[in-house]
Amino acid sequence: MPSNKSVSDAPIVQFTNCRILRSHQLQREDLWVREGKILNPEKLFFEEKGSADIQLDCKDCIIAPGFIDVQINGGFGVDFSLATDDFKSGIDMVSQKILSHGVTSFCPTLVTSPPAVYHQVLPQISIRNGGAHGAGILGAHLEGPFISKEKKGAHPENCLRTFEAGAFQDLLATYGSLDCVRIVTLAPEMKRSSEVIQELTKRGICVSLGHSVANLSQAEDAVQHGATFITHLFNAMLPFHHRDPGIVGLLTSDKIPAGRRVFYGMISDGIHTNPAALRIAHRAHPKGLVLVTDAIAGMGLASGRHTLGQQVVEIDGLNTYIAGTKTLSGSVATMDACVRHFQEATGCSVEIALEAASLHPAQLLGIEHKKGTLNYDSDADFLMLNDDLYVQATYIAGEEVWKQDAKGM
Amino acid sequence: MRLVILEDYDQASEWAAKYICNRIIQFKPSQGRYFTLGLPTGSTPLGCYKKLIEYHKKGDLSFKYVKTFNMDEYVGLPRNHPESYHSYMWNNFFKHIDIDPNNAHILDGNAPDLQAECDAFEKKIEEAGGIDLFVGGIGPDGHIAFNEPGSSLSSRTRLKTLAMDTILANAKYFDGDLSKVPTMALTVGVGTVMDAREVMILITGAHKAFALYKAIEEGVNHMWTVSAFQQHPRTIFVCDEDATLELRVKTVKYFKGLMHVHNKLVDPLYSMKEN
Numbered sequence: 001m002p003s004n005k006s007v008s009d010a011p012i013v014q015f016t017n018c019r020i021l022r023s024h025q026l027q028r029e030d031l032w033v034r035e036g037k038i039l040n041p042e043k044l045f046f047e048e049k050g051s052a053d054i055q056l057d058c059k060d061c062i063i064a065p066g067f068i069d070v071q072i073n074g075g076f077g078v079d080f081s082l083a084t085d086d087f088k089s090g091i092d093m094v095s096q097k098i099l100s101h102g103v104t105s106f107c108p109t110l111v112t113s114p115p116a117v118y119h120q121v122l123p124q125i126s127i128r129n130g131g132a133h134g135a136g137i138l139g140a141h142l143e144g145p146f147i148s149k150e151k152k153g154a155h156p157e158n159c160l161r162t163f164e165a166g167a168f169q170d171l172l173a174t175y176g177s178l179d180c181v182r183i184v185t186l187a188p189e190m191k192r193s194s195e196v197i198q199e200l201t202k203r204g205i206c207v208s209l210g211h212s213v214a215n216l217s218q219a220e221d222a223v224q225h226g227a228t229f230i231t232h233l234f235n236a237m238l239p240f241h242h243r244d245p246g247i248v249g250l251l252t253s254d255k256i257p258a259g260r261r262v263f264y265g266m267i268s269d270g271i272h273t274n275p276a277a278l279r280i281a282h283r284a285h286p287k288g289l290v291l292v293t294d295a296i297a298g299m300g301l302a303s304g305r306h307t308l309g310q311q312v313v314e315i316d317g318l319n320t321y322i323a324g325t326k327t328l329s330g331s332v333a334t335m336d337a338c339v340r341h342f343q344e345a346t347g348c349s350v351e352i353a354l355e356a357a358s359l360h361p362a363q364l365l366g367i368e369h370k371k372g373t374l375n376y377d378s379d380a381d382f383l384m385l386n387d388d389l390y391v392q393a394t395y396i397a398g399e400e401v402w403k404q405d406a407k408g409m
Numbered sequence: 410m411r412l413v414i415l416e417d418y419d420q421a422s423e424w425a426a427k428y429i430c431n432r433i434i435q436f437k438p439s440q441g442r443y444f445t446l447g448l449p450t451g452s453t454p455l456g457c458y459k460k461l462i463e464y465h466k467k468g469d470l471s472f473k474y475v476k477t478f479n480m481d482e483y484v485g486l487p488r489n490h491p492e493s494y495h496s497y498m499w500n501n502f503f504k505h506i507d508i509d510p511n512n513a514h515i516l517d518g519n520a521p522d523l524q525a526e527c528d529a530f531e532k533k534i535e536e537a538g539g540i541d542l543f544v545g546g547i548g549p550d551g552h553i554a555f556n557e558p559g560s561s562l563s564s565r566t567r568l569k570t571l572a573m574d575t576i577l578a579n580a581k582y583f584d585g586d587l588s589k590v591p592t593m594a595l596t597v598g599v600g601t602v603m604d605a606r607e608v609m610i611l612i613t614g615a616h617k618a619f620a621l622y623k624a625i626e627e628g629v630n631h632m633w634t635v636s637a638f639q640q641h642p643r644t645i646f647v648c649d650e651d652a653t654l655e656l657r658v659k660t661v662k663y664f665k666g667l668m669h670v671h672n673k674l675v676d677p678l679y680s681m682k683e684n
Contacts, residue, residue, distance in 0.1 A: 030504070041504060042489065042495075042496070042499045042500075042504070043489070044510075045499060045503060045504070045510045045513075046488060046495055046499070046510070046515075048510075049509075049510040049511045050510065051509070051510060
């Protein structure tokens with residue numbers, strides 16, 4: 001039956017025989033899409049007297065909002081912290097390949113690098129919508145160089161910096177431009193961090209605490225000044241102590257300003273965090289958990305040596321270490337594998353596992369009115385998954401941009 | 410009147426759905442020759458709607474050439490309010506079937522001129538050639554649609570203030586908060602339903618038993634408006650055992666004895682696949 005053309009000529013697609021994630025539950029409802037957005041079919045029926053142009057049988061699959069990865073350093077041989085000549089084609093390639101992991105939007109992440117790298121690379125990253133060409137880019141995540149020496153992890157010590165002298169101006173001079181920057185990870189115990197956090201927050205940039213030896217009080221201060229995220233909880237920060245829980249204590253802090261929520265990234269690849277620790281965090285503050293991959297260039301490639309900015313990394317199966325050491329450096333996990341591992345380790349519902357990779361990152365970035373949900377008028381970025389949470393197809397703006405082929409490759 | 414008595418709610422719902430299905434299919438609706446159906450809301454017809462949806466999903470029944478006219482709608486409730494009758498019809502019926510949205514008519518309780526809206530509705534029914542089969546329910550106070558006790562038996566579609574009984578019965582849909590329940594509604598009149606070529610009333614549950622008794626064993630009376638259908642040439646009352654609890658044993662035995670005749674109306678159950 002043709003749709004009513006008085007409002008729009010665009011075709012209406014009705015996805016049937018599926019279970020959609022809406023209002024925190026998997027519901028047996030059809031998903032309607034028009035012009036790249038989720039459509040309200042009741043409004044269509046009564047106000048426009050319209051109906052679907054195309055009906056697709058989804059064979060009882062799960063439909064969930066597309067995953068959003070806010071910490072990914074590269075993949076498939078591409079390293080976002082390397083200023084190569086073909087950087088643009090590198091980021092394009094990664095954005096296309098991660099569609100098969102269910103990622104429809106991401107924040108390309110740069111680890112601690114010399115200013116020259118930021119000045120060359122950042123202008124080549126542009127915020128853009130996703131599509132058949134690849135996942136959408138929400139903006140860059142700059143992890144460092146304003147981090148703690150004691151918790152540098154895999155970051156190169158000789159590139160670490162402070163903003164003691166000129167606070168925000170120092171930061172701006174280091175990065176060159178903040179036009180396409182969405183998240184900055186810094187260590188809040190650093191002198192003048194409050195000013196920097198305030199200034200970044202004022203500019204709409206999400207401030208994340210990480211690679212830090214801050215105590216709880218310093219962390220709470222940072223949150224008062226605007227910080228809203230914790231970079232890979234547990235890793236590169238002081239361990240939880242019962243008399244000073246450190247940054248981990250933010251999960252249950254009573255000093256969070258009213259109406260605000262602190263989110264925390266978790267790499268649930270089975271390596272970075274013991275499942276028991278994952279469960280403790282999840283149970284303490286379930287609504288703040290954001291799954292991230294922290295994937296590096298070696299993700300998607302065979303074991304062996306790869307780079308991570310200025311460092312060389314050794315990959316053996318799922319383990320990724322700075323070459324010759326036992327220091328973890330990023331991961332080679334894919335987002336869908338993280339979702340599955342998270343669900344298995346915590347025993348949580350499928351809905352909660354899926355929201356940790358979609359709704360929560362969208363809420364963190366303040367974009368949940370258009371991403372991260374299947375609510376009416378949201379961008380139609382979604383995934384078809386089977387009951388074991390393997391991605392069968394990826395859609396961006398209502399168009400199929402990736403599909404599992406018959407052989408299951 | 411036919412009084413069709415089934416054992417329980419599920420069987421009553423199924424019988425009613427089968428009857429509607431057969432009526433539509435035997436009518437052979439097509440382009441320009443629509444089957445017009447009057448439809449109710451409430452908890453009683455839910456089982457019947459579920460069965461009709463089942464037949465549709467199996468490919469046995471299409472609503473492509475069916476026009477529907479709902480009995481009523483609350484006044485002042487936003488169309489997308491979860492308790493509006495628009496929401497009810499969308500969630501429980503329209504979204505699962507293939508009816509053309511242009512053919513699904515429901516009174517607009519937010520129209521700027523409510524009486525004009527009612528008059529227009531009557532006109533639409535007339536233009537559609539009248540109603541072939543009007544399906545309705547009965548309130549505990551014996552009302553049909555929102556024709557509360559005291560409504561004229563020749564009434565047409567109009568604005569009505571709801572009786573306290575009805576408001577109390579509806580409170581369960583509004584979190585038990587009486588102040589949230591709408592107090593007015595637009596409704597088809599008793600006369601409007603009487604104009605239909607055939608009427609089917611669904612009555613299930615012991616709480617409706619007294620109303621059924623008043624409707625069919627006592628006289629035609631505007632205090633029990635469903636009693637008007639004693640004067641309609643083709644009315645079927647479909648009920649479950651519990652709804653017959655206030656009837657005379659003789660009445661129940663007589664009609665149960667006719668079930669083999671009644672069942673010929675639903676067996677065989679037709680399918681559009683054969684056409």
